[in-house]
Amino acid sequence: MALRADKHSPAEVSELSEIADAWARELPGLDLTPFLVSAGILRLSQQVERAFTTVARSSGIGPGDLRVLLALRRSPPDCAMSPTALFKQLMITSGAVSKQVDRLSELGLVERVADPDILRGVLISLKPTGRTIAEDAMLRISTSFCGLENLGATEAGHALDLLGRVRQTMDAAESAERA
The missing domain is CATH 1.10.287 (Helix Hairpins)
Known part of the structure; x- marks a missing residue:
């Protein structure tokens, strides 16, 4: 080629x-x-x-920790998720989420709170400092990240379309392999 x-x-x-x-x-x-x-x-x-x-x-944290903060921040209205929802969304193990939540809790960025909808359920909730870090990171990623901010709207749209087609192709091949 x-x-x-x-x-x-x-x-x-x-x-x-x-x-x-x-x-x-x-x-x-x-x-x-x-x-x-x-x-x-x-x-x-x-x-x-x-x-x-x-x-x-x-921001003084690791990339996995930032992914947890970003996932919580985009979870309105309370910026909180169950540990199960968090590890499923991040596609990591429950053990990895537990370690990250422990670390982020020690840093004062998240806290475990009772889930009002589930008896003995727990939610991971974003604290104000964690929210600030997540928002600041998202602002950086959206305005100055790898030069991608220099793509025009049309170019970015084409790139997203093509990436979607690549992913669909790969997902279909993966499904066929499992069958």
Whole structure:
């Protein structure tokens, strides 16, 4: 698969072209498109994760902790969730959520409160300082994050559409493998 410089950054084209050329030498005639798309996605994911970690660290917490705060902040009206809802939304284990909540509680950013709707139920509730950290992080991510703020509305829309199609394709393949 030939990569066109007019559609990709020079560094990306160079790196992915080198990888494609190496595989083309090793396995001539192989369509490398799925591999190159996944390699590009992985590189973007790593870059986004580094930037997200920087945002989290600037608030004195880790990236997993920031994800908990952001999930709670977007849970109106009380910025509270059950531990089960939290680990399902974050797609991590209940043990990981428990450790993160313990750490965030020690920092005064969240607290465990009784769930008024469930006997002996517990909710994880965002405290004011946790709310401030979540809102400040979201402001940074939405205004200056990995250069993505430089995409125009049309470009961003196209990117989101394409990412949605990639995800649907991957989800369908995963479902077919399980069947």
